[in-house]
Amino acid sequence: MTVNELIASGMLESYILGTTSRQENELLHGLFKTHPALLTEVEAIEQSLIRASARSAKPVSPAVKQKIMAGLSFQSEGAPPDKTISLHNDEATASKLKLYGFAIAASLLLFITSFVYNILLQKQLDSLSSEMAQINASKSVMADQLQIQQASLSDLNNRFQIVSNPKVKTIALNGMNSMAGHSAAVHWNAETDEVYFDVSQLPQSPAGKQYQLWAIVAGKPVDAGMLDLAQTHAVFQKMKAVKGAQAFAVTIEKMGGSAVPSMETMCLMGNV
Amino acid sequence: MKQTYTQDELIVLIGERDQKAFAYLYDHYSQALFGVINAIVNDTEESEDVLQKVFLKVWNSFSMYDPAKGRLYTWMLNIARNLAIDTTRSKHEKIKSKIQSTSNPVYENTLSVSEPSHNAIGLKTILENLNEDHKTIIDLAYFEGYTQEEIAKKLNMPLGTVKTKVRQAILVLRELTKKEFLQ
Numbered sequence: 001m002t003v004n005e006l007i008a009s010g011m012l013e014s015y016i017l018g019t020t021s022r023q024e025n026e027l028l029h030g031l032f033k034t035h036p037a038l039l040t041e042v043e044a045i046e047q048s049l050i051r052a053s054a055r056s057a058k059p060v061s062p063a064v065k066q067k068i069m070a071g072l073s074f075q076s077e078g079a080p081p082d083k084t085i086s087l088h089n090d091e092a093t094a095s096k097l098k099l100y101g102f103a104i105a106a107s108l109l110l111f112i113t114s115f116v117y118n119i120l121l122q123k124q125l126d127s128l129s130s131e132m133a134q135i136n137a138s139k140s141v142m143a144d145q146l147q148i149q150q151a152s153l154s155d156l157n158n159r160f161q162i163v164s165n166p167k168v169k170t171i172a173l174n175g176m177n178s179m180a181g182h183s184a185a186v187h188w189n190a191e192t193d194e195v196y197f198d199v200s201q202l203p204q205s206p207a208g209k210q211y212q213l214w215a216i217v218a219g220k221p222v223d224a225g226m227l228d229l230a231q232t233h234a235v236f237q238k239m240k241a242v243k244g245a246q247a248f249a250v251t252i253e254k255m256g257g258s259a260v261p262s263m264e265t266m267c268l269m270g271n272v
Numbered sequence: 273m274k275q276t277y278t279q280d281e282l283i284v285l286i287g288e289r290d291q292k293a294f295a296y297l298y299d300h301y302s303q304a305l306f307g308v309i310n311a312i313v314n315d316t317e318e319s320e321d322v323l324q325k326v327f328l329k330v331w332n333s334f335s336m337y338d339p340a341k342g343r344l345y346t347w348m349l350n351i352a353r354n355l356a357i358d359t360t361r362s363k364h365e366k367i368k369s370k371i372q373s374t375s376n377p378v379y380e381n382t383l384s385v386s387e388p389s390h391n392a393i394g395l396k397t398i399l400e401n402l403n404e405d406h407k408t409i410i411d412l413a414y415f416e417g418y419t420q421e422e423i424a425k426k427l428n429m430p431l432g433t434v435k436t437k438v439r440q441a442i443l444v445l446r447e448l449t450k451k452e453f454l455q
Contacts, residue, residue: 009436010435010437045442068298
């Protein structure tokens, strides 16, 4: 059979109509490779059938294509990424764009909200920190006060321990000469020889002068130390230890004290 | 940028699930398949439903297509024809089971399939240019998917004659559509 005879036999039409056998198909597929004219003929026949049937009905609604294209990724698993669909499916693109619009609007709203919220929070933070500063300030004031209280309490405690000790004798010193009407007290532990002087009752010493405490031991004055009025807390000033004191006296001496008391400046005196 | 594909390229790309290639396939074959479906179903809306099913089936069972068995168009034509015939069959079944519940449904169904209504106007005009034999043969071979052997039996004609007549009928179609195409 020549190519022309084969064409005239109607076998190619049967092939397109799908009524050729498997053997005939194999024969034709072989011939298509060696005789391209046969394939051209097949395509021409196919085209005429396609054109004839395409003209036999009204144009298909474009909605059908949209439905089909939309159905592809829905129905088949492992479909390629969306980029190809967007070329053909305007609906999907439109809804995507709509979605982007919503997303942008939503994030903008979120941004504004958080911005305003931030400002409010910042204001709140500012007022909180100034409150905090005030609280801290008053706290330090209170701490200072507490420290003072504690200091005076411990001082009081110390004094009380000294005074309440049965071994300690309290000797009242009476004012004389320039300090007539004044009084002070010496606390002396006869066992340990410790001497304490309460400076809180003394007036300021004259300028450039200092009070000096003397103990009278066996009729002779013995230096018991300088009184320091600047010591505000420790009002019970610990003096030099004295053994066997018969009396105590205070004189006004030059700064740093004297080796021998000047009798004319004696201002306080009391017997044990 | 309208890309064109050869049939071989289309087969490879659609096999790789390329939706762009599939859209091209739709653009080139949908109207023809719609013509075939509409000639059998004879209702625009229903035909569109069938067309949609056809292309989704083409996409989903594309791995079933074997180029060794014939042209891509032939394969799609078969799918379209079968789905269209199934649709009219179930429609006729519904109607007939309502009207004549006593009649033999198998017999009625056979009748309904072999008596399709090809009154699509465009096709009619084209087919009118064919003589009666050619028209019947194209009807049976193209729209109803009869094999040429079946046609030979049905029309009581030698197989060779049927083949020649199919060829002649299509040649006439070719001339007619070529003319239309040129206009």
